Amino acid sequence: MGEQSYGPPASASIANPAAEPAPGGPVRDHGGALDAAEARFGRPAEGWVDLSTGINPWPWQPGEISADAWNRLPDRAANGRLRHAAARYFGASPDALMAAPGSQALIQAVPRIVRRGHVAILGFTYAEHARCWRLAGHRVTVEESLEAAAGADCVIVTNPNNPDGRQVEPARLLELAGRLAARGGLLVVDEAFADVTPDLSVAAQAGTPGLCVLRSFGKFFGLAGLRLGFALGTGELVRRLEEHLGPWAVAGPALEIGTAAMADAGWIAATRVHLANAARDLDALIECYGLTVIGGTDLFRLAQTPQAVALYGHLGRQGILVRSFDAKPDWLRFGLSPDAAAWERLRAALASFNLAA
């Protein structure tokens, strides 16, 4: 199977030169990739242009946060308001979902509450799935097709996929969930980037036996520091995840901001169009300078060039951080430039790189 996944962030090994590999796979980095990039490239005089994430650079703007949200333990009513706003946003029942402090917490939690067995991950994809299922004692394989994965006890599909944007049709996923449910299995669909492809989501089908959907709040809404994510599934799955995460798992400000943001239908619709246009614009820019766009979502684009390793270093020395992949040395993933200055720095850096070198 080879290396079919990658970790957070790709540069973790730079930041942790002496760390031993974790049992489940690559070393984790408790922070962003910028720390590691600075250790390698130094701090750029003009500051970093961080294109290494898939986080919307134009965040939803929180209003005033209530004193209660900061000062009191998050209460049942605030949790309920968030659950209802999220349910409307996902088109699901409030009883079929629960909130967590980030989707990473759920990527860790689901393997811990599922009976140990064979877990097949549709790769190449985000490495945290394999790492967390292995750490929880499961036997993990990474497969190249849904057919090859379908025989396992649990199947993990990131849809749309990170980093290549591969899409699996909802009907195929629902059919697989049904087959898995019939033998006590589970399909986990990581929809971390599905906010920009709502037609691809199976979140509205949450409650279907055998289906677990994970959603990220911070990526599309541009509020990754808030730590908010959701799991959707049967009442039993939701109850067991709530039990595992325990009381007061989500901070008060996250409950309040999430409730308001997910109800902001105008911002959501406009942002989808805005991100789609920015993604097309990014494609045009990087293709003008000789890279081939081979996939992605409207929150990031995946480019291919035989000179990816050299280009990564060239961009890094110009203070521009993109995502590279140890197992895919000719790939680079680009996030969206937050403003005209960042766009021009990227353009100039691409222009000054001799692709023929």
Add this chain to the structure above:
Amino acid sequence: MGEQSYGPPASASIANPAAEPAPGGPVRDHGGALDAAEARFGRPAEGWVDLSTGINPWPWQPGEISADAWNRLPDRAANGRLRHAAARYFGASPDALMAAPGSQALIQAVPRIVRRGHVAILGFTYAEHARCWRLAGHRVTVEESLEAAAGADCVIVTNPNNPDGRQVEPARLLELAGRLAARGGLLVVDEAFADVTPDLSVAAQAGTPGLCVLRSFGKFFGLAGLRLGFALGTGELVRRLEEHLGPWAVAGPALEIGTAAMADAGWIAATRVHLANAARDLDALIECYGLTVIGGTDLFRLAQTPQAVALYGHLGRQGILVRSFDAKPDWLRFGLSPDAAAWERLRAALASFNLAA
């Protein structure tokens, strides 16, 4: 041993009348006690005076939070700044501590990373300890003395204790940690309320084999909604807890606010005196109306009266919520009144309750 612990909150059974008991003990409530109180007493016209918690009603005031804290994944540098500020505040080494999204997350995590065995809890105390150790598969007993507990594989001591304020001398704890370490055991000291009794803390001794200290940020700093807590211990324990909680566990705003608040030595010193005076003032008030103060900390006071059950209901009908204990029917725990209006409402409600009835 009987009922030697209580749960969050005491009124959970009101809010969850149909819920089945969780395997580890009492049903949990994913929120504050006010929801449950409202279901029982209705919503008071003047709003609730919530004296049911041990949270400082005069919170540290966060300044402007950086956009990065909201928008970006919390990075290694922000984590490092918090660790250093916390280390100075606790008098410990930065390498001997880790941050978590609330001390509840740590009360859940520690039992999950410790080899299963016999766990003895010094009771009567906060029920989450027993519940979480049982849920993780340990054999749990609740003991009335440190001597009776000392033979277990793990010993759990809340110091100062909640709700009665019982104090165990640091020297006795360190001696016990040494004995436990010699046979591969662990002493967990929950110092959730130790900010008001710093001389009682063993946090500065973190790194000592066999010792794990849990600290809450939100109670003393009045920011319970932020979700921030700390575990202190050996490098190995800290590493395993970080591994269990995974990357980006603490939200960006919590990292930033925690760093600033724990470095605010003036506020910390003044607040300790302010809380001590408020606690003495609360003692005087409730003793004037015939209750006996039998313990507590400067963040809450524990009172005894044979009429506690009736008084709890009387106060609830006046819109004043205190903490009651199913297993200790003659106890009531009072938090500090946030302002003069709340103090007067409590005074008037105590005055209108006929203690001789």
